[in-house]
Amino acid sequence: MRLTVFGASGRTGRPLVEQALDRGHEVVAFVRSAPKFGVEADALTVVEGDAYTGEGVEEAVIGADAVVSVLGQTGDGPDDLLTVAGDHIVEAMTDAGVTRFVTLVGAGVREEGESVTLSGRVMGTLLKVLARSVLEDAEEHVRRVRSTDLDYTVVRAPRLVDGEGTGDYRAGDIDLGFESVARADVARFVLDCIEDERYVGAMPKVGAA
Numbered sequence: 001m002r003l004t005v006f007g008a009s010g011r012t013g014r015p016l017v018e019q020a021l022d023r024g025h026e027v028v029a030f031v032r033s034a035p036k037f038g039v040e041a042d043a044l045t046v047v048e049g050d051a052y053t054g055e056g057v058e059e060a061v062i063g064a065d066a067v068v069s070v071l072g073q074t075g076d077g078p079d080d081l082l083t084v085a086g087d088h089i090v091e092a093m094t095d096a097g098v099t100r101f102v103t104l105v106g107a108g109v110r111e112e113g114e115s116v117t118l119s120g121r122v123m124g125t126l127l128k129v130l131a132r133s134v135l136e137d138a139e140e141h142v143r144r145v146r147s148t149d150l151d152y153t154v155v156r157a158p159r160l161v162d163g164e165g166t167g168d169y170r171a172g173d174i175d176l177g178f179e180s181v182a183r184a185d186v187a188r189f190v191l192d193c194i195e196d197e198r199y200v201g202a203m204p205k206v207g208a209a
């Protein structure tokens with residue numbers, strides 16, 4: 001498959017690109033700076049651009065079988081990154097006739113009507129206090145993606161940590177509280193979703209195995 005990865009230079013993006021190449025996929029890595037990304041491989045194409053302005057987004061998406069966003073707000077960046085970049089990605093995908101989209105957000109983004117455990121509610125309250133703009137951006141991004149005709153999957157994760165991970169995960173309608181999950185394991189789940197059309201039109205949560 002040919003996969004376009006937005007946020008390829010990030011802490012989830014890097015293991016995701018690496019694993020996708022290991023699995024034999026062709027990867028288009030969308031980055032702001034190719035020299036800073038510094039990854040080279042025969043099956044890898046690097047497209048430079050800015051997902052917030054939309055520069056380069058169309059070029060990165062044309063010809064893709066699936067598109068992944070593991071974009072994340074950076075220190076001094078805009079607080080509506082996911083919303084605005086998501087709009088550019090959706091528009092480019094629609095123009096290019098690409099339908100499969102997997103996007104990563106925090107587990108604080110709820111699905112209407114879902115039951116939340118006590119620890120999940122406490123975590124949600126903490127997020128609203130400590131990272132309100134990040135949460136609101138992710139919520140708006142998800143709302144817009146779900147209103148499209150795309151074959152989307154919204155992957156929701158708790159606190160992300162670095163490292164190799166366990167090589168496994170649990171996913172679906174699972175309880176997440178104060179736990180953390182390795183970015184590498186989240187990347188595995190994202191790729192599994194793409195490869196077997198799992199969770200199309202759904203918002204699965206992913207946690208440590």
Ligand SMILES: NC(=O)c1ccc[n+]([C@@H]2O[C@H](COP(=O)([O-])OP(=O)(O)OC[C@H]3O[C@@H](n4cnc5c(N)ncnc54)[C@H](OP(=O)(O)O)[C@@H]3O)[C@@H](O)[C@H]2O)c1
Nearest residue numbers: 007009010011012032050051052071072105106158159160
């Ligand atoms: N942190 C957590 O504990 C946590 C928990 C659950 C879910 N999440 C979600 O998981 C996602 C990924 O998290 P992460 O920790 O892997 O992120 P990260 O390491 O901070 O990476 C963010 C990525 O977004 C890119 N980016 C930012 N602005 C951009 C722009 N305008 N154009 C193109 N690329 C841009 C960055 O590029 P540069 O390399 O150029 O900066 C980087 O590749 C985030 O959406 C976050 O909300 C995070």
